[in-house]
Amino acid sequence: MRKLLFEGLFQAPLTEPAPGAEAAAVLELAQRLERSARRRLGRSLAIRHVDVGSCNGCELEMHALGNAFYDLERFGLRFVASPRHADVLMVTGPLCKNMSEALERTWLATPEPKWVVAVGDCAADGGIFAPSYACLGGISTLVPVDLHVPGCPPDPLRLLSGLLGLIEENIK
Amino acid sequence: MSIDCIPQSLRLPCRPRWWRAQVDEPRWRETAAGLVEDRWRLVSLWGEAGLVHMAVADQDYAEIGVVSLACPQGRFPSVGRLHPPAIRLERAVQDLFGLEAVGLTDGRPWLDHGRWGVSGPLGIGNSSPDSAPAPYSFLPVVGEGVHQIPVGPIHAGIIEPGHFRFSVNGETVVRLEERLGYVHKGIEGLMAGAGPAAAARLAGRTSGDSTVAYSLAFAQAVEAALDIEVPGRAVWLRALMAELERLANHCGDIGAICNDAAFAILQARFAMLREAVLRAARACFGHRLMMDGVVPGGISADLPEHGLDILRALVKEIRREFPRLVELYENTASLKARTVGTGILSPALARQFGAGGFVGRASGCEVDIRRRPGYPPYDRLGFELPVLHSGDVNARVWVRIREVEASLALIEQILASLPEGAVRIGLPAGEGREIREGAALVESFRGDLFVWLRLGGDGKVERCHLRDPSWFQWPLLEAAIEGNIVADFPLCNKSFNCSYSGHDG
Numbered sequence: 001m002r003k004l005l006f007e008g009l010f011q012a013p014l015t016e017p018a019p020g021a022e023a024a025a026v027l028e029l030a031q032r033l034e035r036s037a038r039r040r041l042g043r044s045l046a047i048r049h050v051d052v053g054s055c056n057g058c059e060l061e062m063h064a065l066g067n068a069f070y071d072l073e074r075f076g077l078r079f080v081a082s083p084r085h086a087d088v089l090m091v092t093g094p095l096c097k098n099m100s101e102a103l104e105r106t107w108l109a110t111p112e113p114k115w116v117v118a119v120g121d122c123a124a125d126g127g128i129f130a131p132s133y134a135c136l137g138g139i140s141t142l143v144p145v146d147l148h149v150p151g152c153p154p155d156p157l158r159l160l161s162g163l164l165g166l167i168e169e170n171i172k
Numbered sequence: 173m174s175i176d177c178i179p180q181s182l183r184l185p186c187r188p189r190w191w192r193a194q195v196d197e198p199r200w201r202e203t204a205a206g207l208v209e210d211r212w213r214l215v216s217l218w219g220e221a222g223l224v225h226m227a228v229a230d231q232d233y234a235e236i237g238v239v240s241l242a243c244p245q246g247r248f249p250s251v252g253r254l255h256p257p258a259i260r261l262e263r264a265v266q267d268l269f270g271l272e273a274v275g276l277t278d279g280r281p282w283l284d285h286g287r288w289g290v291s292g293p294l295g296i297g298n299s300s301p302d303s304a305p306a307p308y309s310f311l312p313v314v315g316e317g318v319h320q321i322p323v324g325p326i327h328a329g330i331i332e333p334g335h336f337r338f339s340v341n342g343e344t345v346v347r348l349e350e351r352l353g354y355v356h357k358g359i360e361g362l363m364a365g366a367g368p369a370a371a372a373r374l375a376g377r378t379s380g381d382s383t384v385a386y387s388l389a390f391a392q393a394v395e396a397a398l399d400i401e402v403p404g405r406a407v408w409l410r411a412l413m414a415e416l417e418r419l420a421n422h423c424g425d426i427g428a429i430c431n432d433a434a435f436a437i438l439q440a441r442f443a444m445l446r447e448a449v450l451r452a453a454r455a456c457f458g459h460r461l462m463m464d465g466v467v468p469g470g471i472s473a474d475l476p477e478h479g480l481d482i483l484r485a486l487v488k489e490i491r492r493e494f495p496r497l498v499e500l501y502e503n504t505a506s507l508k509a510r511t512v513g514t515g516i517l518s519p520a521l522a523r524q525f526g527a528g529g530f531v532g533r534a535s536g537c538e539v540d541i542r543r544r545p546g547y548p549p550y551d552r553l554g555f556e557l558p559v560l561h562s563g564d565v566n567a568r569v570w571v572r573i574r575e576v577e578a579s580l581a582l583i584e585q586i587l588a589s590l591p592e593g594a595v596r597i598g599l600p601a602g603e604g605r606e607i608r609e610g611a612a613l614v615e616s617f618r619g620d621l622f623v624w625l626r627l628g629g630d631g632k633v634e635r636c637h638l639r640d641p642s643w644f645q646w647p648l649l650e651a652a653i654e655g656n657i658v659a660d661f662p663l664c665n666k667s668f669n670c671s672y673s674g675h676d677g
Contacts (some may be wrong), residue, residue, distance in 0.1 A: 003436065003499055016442065049330045053355045055673045057380025057461055062330050064422070065449070067443040081328030098289040099333060102325050128373055132358035133293045153380065155460060157269045 014068040025143070030055045037084045044076040045163070048086035048110065052103050052139060055092030057153040060122040062090065077163060084107040088166070091143075094122040094129035095136040115146040115166055119159065124148045175212060175230060175237050177202040183237070186609045186624070187396035192225075192238040197249060203228060207258075212525040215613070216622050216639035217251060217261040219269035221295050224248045226258075227611070227622065227636070233545040234648075238611070238624065243271050250276040256527045257299035257644055264677075268360075270295035273484070274663050280308065283353040283676060293325045294361050313339035313347050321658065325354045332672035336661075343657040348650045356676040363636040368394050368599060369467045373631045374622070376463050378638055379674030384410075384417040385509075385616030386674075387466035389623040393636075394468040397610030399601060404591040406470035407548050411470070412483075412586045413453075417577040419490070420449040422579070423571045425669050430501065432662040433510035441497050445490055449478055452486040455479070455576065470596030480587055487580055487587075494580075498573055511566040515652040515664030519561060529619025534560050537642040541615035553585050565667040575617075598606050605629050615650055616641060618671065629664065629666045640674030646655040 006056060062079075065072040072078065080086050083106045093105065107116070118139050121127040126137035139145060149162035174659045177199060178397040183191035195203070203226060206212040215227035215236065222243055229236040232577035243250050250273040252259035262273040263282035270292025284291070313320075318341050325333035335351040335436030359378055363371045376383045388410055395402060425444025449461040456479045458472075465472055485646045501507060516526075519536035526532075528539050538559050542550040558574035611624040619641035628634045652660055 001437065001504065004441070004496070030372065044394065051332050051355065053357055053673075054332070055383075056332055056375040056671065057377070057383065057463065059330050060333065060381060060424075060461065064443075064447060067447050068440060069444070069447050079330060092607040093355065096283045096355050096357060096359060097289075098356055099325065100287070102333065102354070106326060128370075128377065129357045130358075131522055132362050133288050133290055134356050134358035134361075151378075152463065153461070155454075 015071045015074070044078065045088060046078060046080045046086045047088045047090055047163075048080055048083045048106070050083075050089055050091045050103055050106050051089055051093055052099040052123075053096035053135065054120065054122060055093075057117045058092035058122075061156055061159065062092075062119070064156045065159055070160065072160070075160070075163075083107075086110050086113065086114070088115045088117060089143075090117045090119050090164070091123050091139045092141075094126040094132075095139050095142060097134055097136055100136060100142055103139065103142055116143055117162060117166060118145045118148045119162075120154060121152045122151055124150060126136045127152070174235050175203075175206070175228060176210060177206065178237060178239060184609075186238055186611050187399060188579045188610070188612075190236045190238065190400060190611050192240060192609060195239045195241055195571070197241065200226070200239060201249055202248070202447055203239050203421045204254055204258075207251065209253040210523075212645075213256050214251075214255065215526075215620075216624070216637065217258050217265065217364060217644075218624070218637040218639070219265040219271055219295070220362045220635050221269065222246070222271075224265060224269075224271055225624070226251060227407045227624065229545075233541075233613075235426075236545065236611075236613070246270065246273050247272045249274055252278075257647070259649065261639075261643060268292065271430070283356045285353060293358065308351060308425040310337045310346070310349050310351075315341065315346070317341050318346055334672050338658060343659070344654055345653050345658055345661070348514070348653045348661075350646055350650060352646065352672065353676050355673050357673075359638065359677050363633050366444060367631065368627075368632050368633065371636060372467055373464060374480050374637060375636075376466075378677065379671040380461060380463075381421055382417070382616040382618065382621065382640075382671065382674065383461050384413045384426070384466060385614050385621050386428045386623075387464065388414060389612045389616075389621050390625075390636075390638070391466050391468045391616040392612035392614065392640070393610040393623040393625050394599070394611070394614060394627070395532075396606040397625065399608075400469070400597065400600065403594045405474075405593045406595045406612075408590050409471050409475065410466050410587055411549050411553075412590075413457060413465055414614075414616075415582045415586070416453050417462065419576060419583075420446050420453070420528060421617040422576045423449065423494075424571055425666065426501075426572055429511070429565065429663065429666045430507060432666050433507050435504065435507045437506075438501060438639045441654060445493060445497075448486060448489055452482050455482050467596070469599050470594070472525045472596070480590075483583065483587055485617060487583055490576075491580060494576060501569070501573075508566065510568060510660070511667075512564060512661060513659050514565045515656055515667060517648050517652040519563060521648060521651055522563070525648055527617075527644055527648055529569050529617070529645070530571040530639050531645045531648065532619060533558060534571045536561045537565035539620065541613050545613065547612075547614070551579055551591075553582055555582050565663055568667040599631070601631075605631065607634070618645070618669070618674075638674075640671055640677075642670035642672075642675040646675060 182193035186192040253275040267284035322337040324335040424446040427439035431439035522535035622639040625636040
């Protein structure tokens with residue numbers, strides 16, 4: 001293990017010096033996020049994830065936000081275990097009827113000020129599941145939504161862009 | 173041993189080489205008895221309006237058949253009464269089709285939480301007034317000092333929803349009871365009447381982490397029903413995508429298991445490997461999870477010009493990094509102290525439930541659909557099939573480690589002998605055909621994934637049933653956690669990593 005740790009110390013960071021437009025976008029995002037988020041929320045933004053019917057594709061990409069390439073926490077963004085600790089609810093899925101009460105109670109348990117991000121095409125309007133007897137459609141049918149991040153699923157960079165957009169919108 | 177209680181005269185073709193037979197009640201019971209006597213394994217049990225189906229296979233998948241029983245009175249003899257793996261499937265049949273499994277010992281609803289505004293939505297269908305959902309009664313646990321810990325449906329993390337009811341005595345779990353169905357989307361209902369392309373998109377979103385496997389199983393079932401053969405190159409590229417999916421999931425999950433034992437460095441390192449796979453997948457197939465890459469008739473697009481180079485570089489990178497991480501896993505005593513001897517699933521129970529994938533293979537079940545019954549191109553590829561017997565978290569980790577190595581070897585072989593040619597053929601025009609049925613079994617990263625469907629004369633899906641491997645793994649998690657401490661539950665749960673969405677449908 002020591003060897004791996006030492007390597008980690010001396011290796012150049014993996015965190016996106018990769019060539020191409022994608023890496024440039026991450027860097028730009030980092031700088032913009034730092035300015036706007038700090039003004040509003042100090043150094044950090046706490047996120048609570050709620051899956052109300054996702055196929056788990058969105059969850060996989062939200063997980064990827066934490067890996068060394070995207071390193072969500074360098075922006076002061078982090079996932080928390082309770083809605084009572086959260087500023088932002090990131091909600092995935094086509095709002096299954098069986099999850100509607102859980103979403104409502106989670107939203108009520110989140111202290112003000114709070115924002116809701118609808119992640120993925122399903123959360124926006126129910127996506128391909130919208131016509132089902134088991135789904136209510138987009139999550140905005142139940143809770144006010146501040147931002148939609150489109151995609152099926154949205155990739156990590158798009159998720160980061162979305163969070164930044166949310167913060168900037170609320171600063172105006 | 174062949175499924176001999178069903179005479180040849182009753183058997184109708186269900187392609188590729190399966191059959192389906194309309195049976196009477198005595199034959200239905202006889203088939204169920206074969207499951208209890210361990211002659212056959214349960215592949216799935218599902219319904220439609222006024223009809224219930226059960227797919228069974230002999231123990232080495234040499235023969236697979238579906239028996240169907242008409243239920244004019246809305247009732248059928250319960251299989252779960254005798255063979256516990258069928259219990260939850262029958263509870264789901266009761267919820268979705270309004271049929272009654274007579275004799276079923278656990279009659280509580282499963283997927284239906286009383287919120288749909290309709291009962292038996294896929295059956296004859298009765299709307300029910302929106303009243304307050306009835307409270308769900310969990311199984312009682314009595315004893316001095318026993319108390320309950322309710323967890324979920326929302327969990328503390330980026331995880332799918334489901335409810336776990338722990339009955340504990342001190343730190344020790346006396347009983348875990350799962351309650352699922354929170355993410356039931358009605359996928360089988362949406363599929364009815366959809367064209368093959370739209371239905372394929374639904375299949376690919378049944379469980380996002382297995383999107384390739386689901387798309388593949390659905391496509392194979394459609395192609396079997398229509399009796400068409402996809403081009404060789406598509407067959408090989410499908411296998412390539414399936415192995416990439418397996419690789420990505422195993423890398424991510426092995427790391428996550430280590431993280432649940434508070435060993436974060438391995439999670440960070442394994443997550444890097446997973447990300448490398450996803451980036452290669454996007455470069456080669458246009459989508460990080462390869463969603464909608466497999467379509468009925470072939471695959472949606474061929475590899476780009478440098479695709480082979482990208483994949484060879486990926487394999488090289490993982491081959492370099494992976495063994496060092498495995499060595500660290502194996503040599504970290506504090507980590508092994510958590511995984512060895514924890515969450516033991518007995519081989520007998522794994523066999524009874526026909527547990528597939530790494531859950532089964534860590535408990536002595538030698539089931540791998542790629543090998544038996546097998547499907548191309550795996551018949552032309554060599555790979556090791558790891559089987560362990562200790563059934564603990566460590567065994568499940570080690571099976572997955574060996575599967576990563578097997579997948580790397582498979583990818584290398586596929587890259588070396590990928591045939592040239594087209595990657596897709598059109599489906600025959602839809603009008604005026606006979607009604608046809610098809611079925612498929614595919615090895616997803618979790619294990620055996622079953623799809624059965626019937627296409628109408630207009631080429632649209634009349635009925636499609638998808639059975640996630642998790643149906644037979646979730647109940648085993650309840651058994652594996654018994655006697656362990658509550659703090660080891662995340663570890664046990666992650667080592668199973670059952671799909672909520674795939675199960676709930």
